[in-house]
Amino acid sequence: MKQKTEAIHAGVYQDKTWGSVTTPIYPSSTFTFPKLGEHPVFDYTRSGNPTRAGLEESLAALEGGKVALATSTGMSAITTTLFLFQSGDHVIAGNDIYGGTYRLFDAIMPKMGINFTFVDMRDPDAVRAAIRPETKGLWIETPSNPLLNITDVKAMTAIAREHKLLTIADNTFLSPVFQRPLDLGVDIVLHSTTKYINGHSDVVGGAVIAADPEIGQRVRDAGNAIGTACSPFDAFLVLRGIKTLPVRMAEHARNAQVIAAWLEKHPRVQRVYYPGLDSHPQKALIDQQMLGPGGMLSFDLDADEQQIPAFYGALELFLLAESLGGVESLVEQPWSMSHASMGPDGLAASGITPQTVRVSVGLEATEDLIADLERGFAAIG
Numbered sequence: 001m002k003q004k005t006e007a008i009h010a011g012v013y014q015d016k017t018w019g020s021v022t023t024p025i026y027p028s029s030t031f032t033f034p035k036l037g038e039h040p041v042f043d044y045t046r047s048g049n050p051t052r053a054g055l056e057e058s059l060a061a062l063e064g065g066k067v068a069l070a071t072s073t074g075m076s077a078i079t080t081t082l083f084l085f086q087s088g089d090h091v092i093a094g095n096d097i098y099g100g101t102y103r104l105f106d107a108i109m110p111k112m113g114i115n116f117t118f119v120d121m122r123d124p125d126a127v128r129a130a131i132r133p134e135t136k137g138l139w140i141e142t143p144s145n146p147l148l149n150i151t152d153v154k155a156m157t158a159i160a161r162e163h164k165l166l167t168i169a170d171n172t173f174l175s176p177v178f179q180r181p182l183d184l185g186v187d188i189v190l191h192s193t194t195k196y197i198n199g200h201s202d203v204v205g206g207a208v209i210a211a212d213p214e215i216g217q218r219v220r221d222a223g224n225a226i227g228t229a230c231s232p233f234d235a236f237l238v239l240r241g242i243k244t245l246p247v248r249m250a251e252h253a254r255n256a257q258v259i260a261a262w263l264e265k266h267p268r269v270q271r272v273y274y275p276g277l278d279s280h281p282q283k284a285l286i287d288q289q290m291l292g293p294g295g296m297l298s299f300d301l302d303a304d305e306q307q308i309p310a311f312y313g314a315l316e317l318f319l320l321a322e323s324l325g326g327v328e329s330l331v332e333q334p335w336s337m338s339h340a341s342m343g344p345d346g347l348a349a350s351g352i353t354p355q356t357v358r359v360s361v362g363l364e365a366t367e368d369l370i371a372d373l374e375r376g377f378a379a380i381g
């Protein structure tokens, strides 16, 4: 089946009692045993639940994986996956990964004896140089946030095969519609389903999808032991969101492409970061590994620091908020908001300035979004 069809039909458990078209919410915390010694399919909702199982089947189909776990947040998906490692292990990650992931790797995991090295993953030699005898994993996030740098996933999986490393890719920014890391040889794909997969800014959730059933089962066992699975109510909402994922992604990308091209010509814009532009320095790699450019873009305002608040203040449609991937357009300043915890030195080193604006392009009419941005530029003077 095509992905567009899978998004609508995979994992949809129709209720036979009434012939429902959609998957019901099963809030039951526990399930009856047919008789002593005879195990039901689901026994307890932390371990398994029919609504969540529907979502997991859908996620596995969309990413081309074998086994999935739907979790309470994106961070709990990441935490659960880290239980594949043990004390003494070392993992290499990109130096521009999601801030919350960085915090977990930098401040929490070393206390558990799992250590991380952060490198510029655009450079495979930097990754090779960071490998130690105890290195067990490569943590990939591409495109990066907020500057949309691209990691060559096939180059990473080649290094991983050479050194027997587990590869994990956070695919939140593109969704399986625009990137399928398992097809590129990655072992595990992660999502914050809070973003595009649910897509309506009304759930926090996460997902882990594995190519290999044995690895997937280890993640599910860890999730059951730690207790990170999502509630049946949230599973229902995410499963509903998925039905329009391919349609939404196509429209996010169409809107973002027009806006990025418009921004690139605007006199108040210094630089635009968007994988759909020919000016992206990694255009060839983008065409080779991505199935579409996505709905996230960033740009540098041509403005003095004191003019910047006027830009944000004049926007009426773009909501000033962190997060991304919902139907409504959002705008934020990574410098003071999503990436503030990197500190001024870390921000400067990675090329993020107070002028950098991150945009999650929503599904509103393109003309209205452009008119709103024009209001912001006009306010700079």
Ligand SMILES: *Cc1c(COP(=O)(O)O)cnc(C)c1O
Pocket: 073, 074, 075, 076, 098, 100, 101, 141, 145, 170, 172, 173, 191, 192, 193, 194, 195, 204, 205, 206
């Ligand atoms: C938001 C996000 C996360 C964390 O997900 P939560 O649902 O907020 O816990 C992880 N990775 C990326 C790329 C994200 O954008």
